[in-house]
Amino acid sequence: MNGYGIRALYLSELSRMWRTLFQSIASPVISTSLYFIVFGAAIGSRMQEIDGVSYGAFIIPGLIMLMLLNESISNASFGIYMPKFTGTIYEVLSAPLSPVEIVVGYVGAAATKSVLLGILILLTARLFVDYEILHPIWMFGFLVLTAITFSLFGFIIGVWADGFEKLQIVPMMIVTPLAFLGGSFYSINMLPPMWQTITLFNPVVYLISGFRWSFYGVADVHIGVSLGMTLVFLTICLAIVWIIFRTGYKLKP
Amino acid sequence: MESVISVKGLNKTYASGFQALKHIDLTIKRGEIFALLGPNGAGKTTLISIICGIVNATRGEVIVAGYDIVKDYRKARTAIGLVPQELTSNMFDSVLATVNLSRGLFGKAPDKAHIERVLRELSLWDKRNDRIMNLSGGMKRRVLIAKALAHEPEVLFLDEPTAGVDVELRRDMWNMVRRLREQGVTIILTTHYIEEAEEMADRIGVINRGEIILVEDKADLMSKLGTxxxxxxxxxxxxxxxxxxxxxxxxxxxxxxxxxxxxxxxxxxxxxxxxxxxxxxxxxxxxxxxxxxSSLEDIFVGLVHEENRPGAVAGAQAAALSGGQA
The missing domain is CATH 3.30.70.1560 (Alpha-L RNA-binding motif)
Structure with a gap:
């Protein structure tokens, strides 16, 4: 195993976060805090409780998940796209690194950033809303698992994209709408029966539901199903990444 | 002399159907400076990219420092340093950071003394904390060389190393290449500047339309084909x-x-x-x-001109004699 290689790639990717501290950390923390202020502190006080949880506290897991999905995808897709765009990818491809080591470097760094951000936003939320975490280990597990899964997804998008527009399309046109409609701001039990059924085809529902369960012990779907669906999505992403390296798709002609 | 790179029956056909390399057989001797000449699109960069692991071969075998580039890719790639044609580097990184990154990627433990030696040799030590985006084109080219040397490779590929650099820097680089050779590093050089090959190379290879049309000691070539x-x-x-x-x-x-x-x-x-x-x-x-x-350039032009002539099958050397005078 090329331990020095993984470390170099991982630290180099993380250093980008420190270089762009405002864009990487301050910007998502500020924008998520605005949600807490508007929906949690201001409007939330006039909303009724959902499943025995105050509205302000109810939306915390959903908002963190919304940020986690977008940041994981953005970090990982940008991380692999930029070397492709600038041509510096030659160095990674010509280095004695296996595909697994390359993915660990890029995806590991992107997931690390997302998890750190998630924790930071969780701490920030405390300034505006009271909340509890019934299952902290599960909460952390879901945070890490989702960050890794969506960083892998972002890696795939970064490899696929051949322009900045494509890089933005999937997070903007697919992930954000799915997160908003996946129960970030409401319980899917509040929807009419037909929409409840349709919503179950949205994979983000399972992520948010599982994550919310780790906070308050209440969920739209069973925790086992949430975990299972997250693992299924992780497996699909891993399979696609394997195919990318196997075929050299858009990386190695 | 012991071979450090052995290429056998190498073929490359891209997804578009374009055949970039046609059954390449080539041996590079340890410690030599080998110049690979060829017109644009001849296959030089494809050949280098396959050896370095950036492009997949369609067929054929490449051995570097005794290791197959597919089966033993880690050991093979560790032996190679590549200076690419384009000025590609993370512009926001400092010189020191990017050179350390290169050493790490190639699986080597940090070595401040070696990195300092490389940077000093390339007159980059004073610029070590500067961002690459603030360096001149010539300095950026030096950074790419420093990155390629950071992990102490046995074989160094220089793909058009002096393209767009001024005469003084070109001379500096030639001197650096000679020093590297004295240290035992094998240098493979592609260039459009024939004078560069004439000045430095021990052996010359000419590639055209994906085929190696000639490999010869420079001195022999000059005396055989020189009119x-x-x-x-x-x-x-x-x-x-x-x-x-x-x-x-x-x-x-x-x-x-x-x-x-x-x-x-x-x-x-x-x-x-x-x-x-x-x-x-x-x-x-x-x-x-x-x-x-007649210069090497005359010889090269003659060889390629003859190869490109419709229906030409042989007589490239004769063509060099006559075409070289054009």
Whole structure:
């Protein structure tokens, strides 16, 4: 195993976060805090409780998940796209690194950033809303698992994209709408029966539901199903990444 | 001499159907400077990219430092350093950070002393904390070389290393390449500057349309293919070559003030004495004489020109002799 290689790639990717501290950390923390202020502190006080949880506290897991999905995808897709765009990818491809080591470097760094951000936003939320975490280990597990899964997804998008527009399309046109409609701001039990059924085809529902369960012990779907669906999505992403390296798709002609 | 790179039956066809390499067989000797020449699109960069692991081969085998580039890719790639043609580097990184990154990627433990040595040798030590985006083009090129040398490779590929750099820097790089060779590093160089190959290479390979059309010691190549020209300045200008001199294949030059005689310098009988005698007998008074040898560029142009000629199958060397005078 090329331990020095993984470390170099991982630290180099993380250093980008420190270089762009405002864009990487301050910007998502500020924008998520605005949600807490508007929906949690201001409007939330006039909303009724959902499943025995105050509205302000109810939306915390959903908002963190919304940020986690977008940041994981953005970090990982940008991380692999930029070397492709600038041509510096030659160095990674010509280095004695296996595909697994390359993915660990890029995806590991992107997931690390997302998890750190998630924790930071969780701490920030405390300034505006009271909340509890019934299952902290599960909460952390879901945070890490989702960050890794969506960083892998972002890696795939970064490899696929051949322009900045494509890089933005999937997070903007697919992930954000799915997160908003996946129960970030409401319980899917509040929807009419037909929409409840349709919503179950949205994979983000399972992520948010599982994550919310780790906070308050209440969920739209069973925790086992949430975990299972997250693992299924992780497996699909891993399979696609394997195919990318196997075929050299858009990386190695 | 022991070989450090062995390429056998290498083929590359891209997804578009374009065949970039056609059954390449090539051996690079340890410790030599090998110049790979070829026109644009000849396959130079594809060949280098396959050896370095950036492009997948369609068929064939490549061994680097005794290791197969597919089966033992870690050991093979550790032996290689690559300086790419394009100025590609993370512009926001500092010089030191990017060079340390390169060493790490190639699986080597941090070594401050080695990195300092490399940076000093390339006159980059004073710039080590500068961002790459703030460096000049020549300095950026040096950074790419420093990155390639950061992990102490046995083989260094320089893909058009002096493209777009000034004469002084080019001379510096040539000196650096020679120093590396003295340290035992094998250098493979692709270049458009034929003078670069002529100046530095031990052996020359010419690639055209995906095929290696020649591999030869530079000295042998120059002596085998090199022709000489004798330019004879005349006291009085000529309007045409006198018929008595027709057998010598003279060409009028400088609006008739000179005639040019082309001959094979390796031949025992160059015909020079006969020509001078014939000129005298024809009543032509010689003012001055000047001889010149065909350069590697002439030879290269001749070889590629012959290869590209429709229906050309052989005779590239002969073409170099004649085409080289064009």
């Amino acid at each position: 000489k020209q004798l330019t004879i300045q005349l006291q009085e200008p000529l309007t045409q070559i006198p018929s008595s001199l027709a057998d010598y294949g003279l060409q009028l030059a400088q609006e008739g003030h000179a005639v040019v005689y082309t001959f094979d310098a390796q031949c025992d009988h160059t015909g020079l004495a006969d020509l001078l005698r014939a000129l005298n007998e024809a009543g032509l008074e010689v003012k001055d004489l000047h001889s010149s040898q």
